[in-house]
Amino acid sequence: MFRDLAKEDVIAVINFIRSLCWVTGLLIATAANSQDSEPQALDNVTLQLRWVPQAQFIGYYVADTLGFYEQEGVSVSIVPGGPGVNPVESLSDGSVDVAVEWLSSALGSRELGHSPVNIAQIFQRSSLMIICKKERGIKSTEDLINKTISVWSGSSSLGLTRWLTSLERQYGRDARTIKVKQQEEIMISWAEQSTDCISATSYNEYWQLLNAGLPLDEARIFRLDNFESNLLEDGLYVDQERLKDPQFIDVVTRFTRASLSGWEYAVERPAEALEILLQRFPHLDRLHQRRMTAEIIRLIDSSSQPLGRLAVEQFDEHAVFLGYDTDLSDAKNNSVKGAWSHSIWRMLDNYEHSPLSDEVLYRLEKVLNLPLFYILDLLGTLAFGMAGFARASERQYDIWGAIVLTSLPAVGGGTLRDVIVGGDRHPAFVFSDPNYLYIVAIIVIVGTIWDRLAPSGRPLINTNSSLFLAIDTVGLAAFSIIGAKVAILSQLDWFWIPILSAITCAGGGVMMDVISGREPRTFRGVMYEEIAILGGMFLLALLYLAQYASNVELFIQAAIIQAFLLVYALRVVSVKMEWTAPKLGARLTAQ
Numbered sequence: 001m002f003r004d005l006a007k008e009d010v011i012a013v014i015n016f017i018r019s020l021c022w023v024t025g026l027l028i029a030t031a032a033n034s035q036d037s038e039p040q041a042l043d044n045v046t047l048q049l050r051w052v053p054q055a056q057f058i059g060y061y062v063a064d065t066l067g068f069y070e071q072e073g074v075s076v077s078i079v080p081g082g083p084g085v086n087p088v089e090s091l092s093d094g095s096v097d098v099a100v101e102w103l104s105s106a107l108g109s110r111e112l113g114h115s116p117v118n119i120a121q122i123f124q125r126s127s128l129m130i131i132c133k134k135e136r137g138i139k140s141t142e143d144l145i146n147k148t149i150s151v152w153s154g155s156s157s158l159g160l161t162r163w164l165t166s167l168e169r170q171y172g173r174d175a176r177t178i179k180v181k182q183q184e185e186i187m188i189s190w191a192e193q194s195t196d197c198i199s200a201t202s203y204n205e206y207w208q209l210l211n212a213g214l215p216l217d218e219a220r221i222f223r224l225d226n227f228e229s230n231l232l233e234d235g236l237y238v239d240q241e242r243l244k245d246p247q248f249i250d251v252v253t254r255f256t257r258a259s260l261s262g263w264e265y266a267v268e269r270p271a272e273a274l275e276i277l278l279q280r281f282p283h284l285d286r287l288h289q290r291r292m293t294a295e296i297i298r299l300i301d302s303s304s305q306p307l308g309r310l311a312v313e314q315f316d317e318h319a320v321f322l323g324y325d326t327d328l329s330d331a332k333n334n335s336v337k338g339a340w341s342h343s344i345w346r347m348l349d350n351y352e353h354s355p356l357s358d359e360v361l362y363r364l365e366k367v368l369n370l371p372l373f374y375i376l377d378l379l380g381t382l383a384f385g386m387a388g389f390a391r392a393s394e395r396q397y398d399i400w401g402a403i404v405l406t407s408l409p410a411v412g413g414g415t416l417r418d419v420i421v422g423g424d425r426h427p428a429f430v431f432s433d434p435n436y437l438y439i440v441a442i443i444v445i446v447g448t449i450w451d452r453l454a455p456s457g458r459p460l461i462n463t464n465s466s467l468f469l470a471i472d473t474v475g476l477a478a479f480s481i482i483g484a485k486v487a488i489l490s491q492l493d494w495f496w497i498p499i500l501s502a503i504t505c506a507g508g509g510v511m512m513d514v515i516s517g518r519e520p521r522t523f524r525g526v527m528y529e530e531i532a533i534l535g536g537m538f539l540l541a542l543l544y545l546a547q548y549a550s551n552v553e554l555f556i557q558a559a560i561i562q563a564f565l566l567v568y569a570l571r572v573v574s575v576k577m578e579w580t581a582p583k584l585g586a587r588l589t590a591q
Contacts, residue, residue, distance in 0.1 A: 063262025380475020412508025
């Protein structure tokens, strides 16, 4: 029947079908777009503040008001704190997801069976201060002895009481010579005749006193962060058990990222941030909140640490100051063990991160600064220096030549390494620690006397070749680890680890060979730099594994010992077995 249709009818049918397909496709696309445009459900997060709404928490209000939380897919309920509110208890009973708390309070609560974990540190400086009545004859911290000081009740006072106790130890007085009493409302405590000093924060109570008309010339103020007591205050905490939930980690990571964005905005635009806070809470006093905002920005102090990062070394210093043992190998130290985590911090894409965690870097430096490893380093310097002096004696150089040739293998490799790395390695280690140069001087003096008085005329290092090999190998092992350490702590690319290990071990010896006109033996197949490189790479591999250890410091100690023994064993075996490295052109020569 289609044969009976006119050409125009066929075209009309085709156009109808085409239009129908186009409309159908449009409807499908519209439906898909409408589904895509539907708002996705936000993940709920409840944040418990440490105190009532004020500029102390301005970053969170900025993040909420400007939509930073919504952009990260979270809906945040900010719960005010106040008298009788314990943020850690709120974490433990599950009524909130994240809490703002001081580290001293968090550690104290862990002793009571709670498990708060620091995931981000907002304040890097302490706001705590002691304000004293000048007419009581208080001019220095020593004058606080035998005075009465009012301190807040609860775990918040722990930092202040520990500081006062440290003053008692410093001045050799009896432990009860500073009387501590409970502090009431700030003006009431100040007015009490029996009170010599009160405790305060630099962003709140201090300004309350000034606003009430207290002249500054009537008070003597002691800020804790001026006395090497920089206690960590406002940080973000979660319950330890919840960090085992991957979904919770994802939500809290997005919350933390948005919160830090809010704090960054407040630091960069404090006036705008203040307006956001006052629009939300119009009853707040503008002048007081403006002063508080300025002081909070000072306390954040991101000049030494990225905003939100908890420095492991600062945590240890804080914990030790508060009287906690930071030896994580002791199972009894549950208050410190697990009290912080970088698992959230390392998932943030706002900041650059080292392949190795901050804890591994800190523990590595701490272990390698132990006296035992320093002694091994000096023994290696002694062995390398003796080899240099033997070369000078063999060539019959004068004293100046002996000093130069002794110095090059002893400290030349490490100095060259530090010059290459730059940054914190300037000036080179040899300029900051004179003990290395003392060893060089001792070698030259003793070696010269030996050359003059020894009847055999044999060089000093040849009197006991086995002993010298042992000491030299100790130096090789220590220097290879030090070279790797410098590359790791300087956060250089991984390929610098073998380079700096080799330079530290053999760089000075090569320079000595060049100056004395001898072809470097290590270029002729002697296994030396190769062993140093293996030691450095082996240590790096173990440090990667250390990030997953339950006791990072103990694991790192074991890793350093293993790397040391590996280098030592390979060196001794290579000498005994006369191993040599493959040589270029060796196959052609054999033919």
